[in-house]
Amino acid sequence: MSTSSAPISAANRHAIAVVVDNESGVLSKVIGLFSGRGYNIESLTVCSINASDTVSRITIVTSGDDMTVEQIKAQLARLVPVHGVEDLSQQGEHIEKEMALVKIVAKGVERREALRVANIFGAKVSDTTLSSFVFNLSGSSRKLDAFIAMMRSLGEIEIARSGVVALNRGEEVFSRHR
Amino acid sequence: MSSSSLTGAEVVVKALIDQGVECIFGYPGGAVLPIYDALFQQNRLRHILVRHEQGAAHAAEGYARASGKVGVLLVTSGPGATNAVTGLTDALLDSVPIVCITGQVPLHLIGTDAFQECDTTGITRACTKHNYLVRRPEVLARTLHEAFSIARSGRPGPVVVDLPKDVQFALAPYVAPDNIRHRTYRPPSTPDARAIVQAAEALLVAKKPIIYAGGGVINSGDEASRCLKSLVDTTNFPITLTLMGLGGVPSSMRQFLGMLGMHGTFEANLAMHHCDVMLCVGARFDDRVTGRLDAFAPNAQKIHIDIDPSSINKIVRADIKICADAGLALKELLRVWQSLAQDKKTAQGKALVRWWQQIDEWRKRNSLAFRADDKKIQPQEAIRRLVQATQHRAVRITTEVGQHQMWAAQHFPFEKPRRWMTSGGLGTMGYGLPAAIGVQLAYPRELVIDIAGEASILMNMQELSTAVQQRLPVKVFILNNQYMGMVRQWQELLHGGRYAESYTASLPDFVKLAEAYGARGLRATKPSELDDVIAQMIEHPGAVLADICVDQHANCFPMIPSGAAHNEMLLGDEQQAEVSDDGKMLV
Numbered sequence: 127m128s129t130s131s132a133p134i135s136a137a138n139r140h141a142i143a144v145v146v147d148n149e150s151g152v153l154s155k156v157i158g159l160f161s162g163r164g165y166n167i168e169s170l171t172v173c174s175i176n177a178s179d180t181v182s183r184i185t186i187v188t189s190g191d192d193m194t195v196e197q198i199k200a201q202l203a204r205l206v207p208v209h210g211v212e213d214l215s216q217q218g219e220h221i222e223k224e225m226a227l228v229k230i231v232a233k234g235v236e237r238r239e240a241l242r243v244a245n246i247f248g249a250k251v252s253d254t255t256l257s258s259f260v261f262n263l264s265g266s267s268r269k270l271d272a273f274i275a276m277m278r279s280l281g282e283i284e285i286a287r288s289g290v291v292a293l294n295r296g297e298e299v300f301s302r303h304r
Numbered sequence: 305m306s307s308s309s310l311t312g313a314e315v316v317v318k319a320l321i322d323q324g325v326e327c328i329f330g331y332p333g334g335a336v337l338p339i340y341d342a343l344f345q346q347n348r349l350r351h352i353l354v355r356h357e358q359g360a361a362h363a364a365e366g367y368a369r370a371s372g373k374v375g376v377l378l379v380t381s382g383p384g385a386t387n388a389v390t391g392l393t394d395a396l397l398d399s400v401p402i403v404c405i406t407g408q409v410p411l412h413l414i415g416t417d418a419f420q421e422c423d424t425t426g427i428t429r430a431c432t433k434h435n436y437l438v439r440r441p442e443v444l445a446r447t448l449h450e451a452f453s454i455a456r457s458g459r460p461g462p463v464v465v466d467l468p469k470d471v472q473f474a475l476a477p478y479v480a481p482d483n484i485r486h487r488t489y490r491p492p493s494t495p496d497a498r499a500i501v502q503a504a505e506a507l508l509v510a511k512k513p514i515i516y517a518g519g520g521v522i523n524s525g526d527e528a529s530r531c532l533k534s535l536v537d538t539t540n541f542p543i544t545l546t547l548m549g550l551g552g553v554p555s556s557m558r559q560f561l562g563m564l565g566m567h568g569t570f571e572a573n574l575a576m577h578h579c580d581v582m583l584c585v586g587a588r589f590d591d592r593v594t595g596r597l598d599a600f601a602p603n604a605q606k607i608h609i610d611i612d613p614s615s616i617n618k619i620v621r622a623d624i625k626i627c628a629d630a631g632l633a634l635k636e637l638l639r640v641w642q643s644l645a646q647d648k649k650t651a652q653g654k655a656l657v658r659w660w661q662q663i664d665e666w667r668k669r670n671s672l673a674f675r676a677d678d679k680k681i682q683p684q685e686a687i688r689r690l691v692q693a694t695q696h697r698a699v700r701i702t703t704e705v706g707q708h709q710m711w712a713a714q715h716f717p718f719e720k721p722r723r724w725m726t727s728g729g730l731g732t733m734g735y736g737l738p739a740a741i742g743v744q745l746a747y748p749r750e751l752v753i754d755i756a757g758e759a760s761i762l763m764n765m766q767e768l769s770t771a772v773q774q775r776l777p778v779k780v781f782i783l784n785n786q787y788m789g790m791v792r793q794w795q796e797l798l799h800g801g802r803y804a805e806s807y808t809a810s811l812p813d814f815v816k817l818a819e820a821y822g823a824r825g826l827r828a829t830k831p832s833e834l835d836d837v838i839a840q841m842i843e844h845p846g847a848v849l850a851d852i853c854v855d856q857h858a859n860c861f862p863m864i865p866s867g868a869a870h871n872e873m874l875l876g877d878e879q880q881a882e883v884s885d886d887g888k889m890l891v
């Protein structure tokens with residue numbers, strides 16, 4: 127989804143959590159803001175987070191210099207259905223996880239090797255046939271990248287990734303304030 | 305939930321009345337017929353039938369900007385909605401509170417490419433502050449009230465409410481507007497006390513301060529203008545205003561340096577360039593104001609007051625950030641300033657004397673001077689005469705876009721806010737006439753003049769018919785140079801004088817055109833005819849088109865060519881400067 131292909135260095139990479147009203151059009155408002163103003167999106171995930179499905183949390187991984195990231199947050203915050211914007215990367219300790227489903231089609235040595243590598247990574251087998259596996263792995267995006275790269279060298283693959291979700295460490299609860 | 309014997313359409317009318325709306329601008333069509341039917345059966349809301357939905361949007365803008373209230377337009381689905389898009393975008397860029405109600409095909413047809421269906425909320429997502437598609441009659445009344453609250457609060461802007469036709473027919477519960485606001489949207493309002501003290505302290509030690517104020521002051525309300533004037537009076541700091549901010553302080557104030565930016569005065573731009581502390585209030589460092597960014601006020605400490613957090617640090621890094629309503633912030637700043645040590649103010653007074661001496665030197669350059677002619681009407685002269693003829697009247701000015709707009713901004717003085725309505729951010733040709741209609745409706749007894757160009761006026765000429773129907777005595781003062789003058793000026797500067805398509809052959813005879821619409825047409829071709837034509841225009845009790853045939857080759861100076869800095873102004877009397885390649889890229 128990235129609008130520029132430059133790799134995101136750790137220093138200017140930000141994971142931003144946006145809590146929004148779960149109303150129709152809100153996702154297009156958020157995405158439209160990024161495309162309309164030329165900001166990067168490396169990853170975007172969204173799902174409702176309360177029992178009545180009225181509030182959603184969008185996690186966006188983006189990048190830019192300090193002024194751009196400050197702009198991104200200010201622009202997000204001023205969208206009417208946005209309750210709050212939190213820059214997890216700026217606040218320090220946080221957890222980022224992503225999930226991938228990786229299908230590999232391979233036989234013989236490659237197939238056995240794929241299973242061994244999956245074991246090393248801690249991937250679970252979600253589906254198997256005599257000539258394929260679907261692995262299910264979660265962890266940091268980097269870990270997923272590494273796993274996928276190895277799988278790719280062992281056979282034909284198909285991948286589905288969830289995109290990053292992120293949460294602060296510690297007892298602070300962000301959405302409680304909103 | 306009170307009475308549920310109303311239809312959705314009746315709820316719309318009731319909600320508008322309860323919001324204090326007196327008139328709405330609109331154009332009927334299949335998808336809004338239930339609302340038109342409800343309008344027909346009441347007499348509290350006045351409906352102004354425009355001739356094109358773009359006209360409705362600009363008229364609503366003009367009404368809103370002059371009155372300070374929310375402007376309302378009602379248009380049908382599909383082409384009705386898409387025709388309103390330019391006006392919505394204009395309102396977004398100039399922070400004008402309007403609510404646009406659009407009809408939509410019935411819910412079960414949405415997504416089927418039904419007749420006159422368009423994805424209105426999708427199309428207007430990027431040109432509204434917020435938009436809604438109302439899917440249930442139960443939320444209709446609340447949504448409408450919320451739309452008004454969002455349009456007028458914080459940084460104002462346009463809000464679209466898209467209403468499927470079946471929702472208009474369905475029975476819908478009504479709720480009154482009392483205390484209805486968005487569940488979570490809370491724009492900033494009061495300033496941070498510490499930042500205000502910091503700002504006051506920074507201003508107190510400034511040797512070359514300047515106040516740079518914009519439309520945020522006007523939008524905040526008259527109290528903001530009063531506070532700003534008091535601040536200028538008590539500090540004796542020079543002040544410059546943006547195109548959107550004109551009227552924010554009386555232009556007769558000695559400390560007022562005129563407008564700044566691309567066509568700003570020599571003294572305003574140089575004072576900006578050389579200042580050491582800049583107080584920016586309700587302005588957003590637009591590229592028409594800053595010129596080349598890396599040379600913008602290079603030595604200044606910058607204080608930025610803005611109600612929109614995303615305006616702060618967007619273009620120019622602010623040293624002191626005050627995210628608040630301009631009026632509240634100015635009031636606090638004034639209060640803190642008054643409590644500051646007198647001896648420091650006295651010391652500053654001495655530094656200010658030198659700063660004013662410098663500014664007065666720049667002022668002597670008289671950068672708005674022009675040579676009046678007795679054969680050809682100079683456009684600036686035409687505006688000066690208009691000023692003279694109207695100076696003892698309550699007058700409100702709108703404009704189109706181009707040279708005439710800049711000359712009007714330079715030469716028409718405004719003593720009060722909300723007297724000047726121009727399309728600043730979007731620069732929309734065709735804005736001025738419909739806007740004037742809106743202004744005239746808000747102030748029926750005042751003199752409302754659209755200072756126009758002959759090219760721009762043709763973009764929404766049809767609205768003269770609206771003015772005539774409603775007996776609105778708007779005056780259109782066309783500075784007719786037969787060119788898209790501003791385009792021609794850029795072609796002269798940047799493209800070797802190759803005037804591609806900027807000359808309009810076959811212009812209509814504006815006098816006959818006015819008559820065809822049932823308005824009055826007047827023409828002046830010589831300077832000696834000007835005063836008489838202006839007098840007739842003012843005296844005529846109805847709408848007038850005055851065709852003022854001006855010098856075709858006059859250019860608008862001063863000018864900071866795109867990509868140049870504030871101290872690289874062209875004054876019009878020297879050799880033409882080279883424009884950098886980077887500058888040519890800019891619009």
Ligand SMILES: Cc1ncc(C[n+]2csc(CCOP(=O)(O)OP(=O)(O)O)c2C)c(N)n1
Binds near residue numbers: 756785
């Ligand atoms: C809708 C629209 N289209 C194009 C432009 C680009 N543009 C800016 S000024 C201008 C010429 C305006 O000519 P006129 O109304 O005669 O005014 P003048 O500059 O001659 O005073 C044009 C075409 C615009 N601002 N708006």
Ligand SMILES: [Mg+2]
Binds near residue numbers: 706757758759783784
């Ligand atoms: Mg012209």
